[in-house]
Amino acid sequence: MKHKIRIVMAKPGLDGHDRGIKILARAFRDAGMEVIYLGLRQTPEMIVSAALQEDADVVALSILSGAHMTIFPEVIKRMHAAGLEDVLLTGGGIIPKKDMATLQKQGVGRLFGPGTPMAEIVEYITGWVAQHRNGEDQQKK
Numbered sequence: 094m095k096h097k098i099r100i101v102m103a104k105p106g107l108d109g110h111d112r113g114i115k116i117l118a119r120a121f122r123d124a125g126m127e128v129i130y131l132g133l134r135q136t137p138e139m140i141v142s143a144a145l146q147e148d149a150d151v152v153a154l155s156i157l158s159g160a161h162m163t164i165f166p167e168v169i170k171r172m173h174a175a176g177l178e179d180v181l182l183t184g185g186g187i188i189p190k191k192d193m194a195t196l197q198k199q200g201v202g203r204l205f206g207p208g209t210p211m212a213e214i215v216e217y218i219t220g221w222v223a224q225h226r227n228g229e230d231q232q233k234k
Contacts, residue, residue: 100151103131108158154184
């Protein structure tokens with residue numbers, strides 16, 4: 094049986110703009126993923142706790158507030174501390190390319206800006222999970 098990707102999505106911090114993440118959640122569902130949308134004003138602790146409880150393959154954050162250089166490093170640090178080494182942290186928002194590169198060096202996956210085609214994001218996530226997580230399904234049998 095093929096692994097159904099479980100993706101935890103959240104809007105961390107005080108950013109109240111959630112239209113984009115809701116559109117992405119629908120696209121991920123349409124692509125066959127199981128979406129757990131945590132909603133607005135999530136803390137890094139809440140996000141990592143949900144990823145653990147939901148046995149997530151992916152954590153996706155939407156940040157438009159400019160707090161990406163604080164939030165992504167805090168989430169990845171907490172993910173590592175919780176043993177979530179095999180869970181992809183990805184996301185998007187208004188993030189300068191140089192900041193994207195810095196965050197990727199810290200262990201964050203690919204980040205996406207406004208206007209990125211949905212298919213490109215879905216392909217990235219499904220490809221990452223196929224490469225990093227699907228082998229676990231075979232080991233559990």
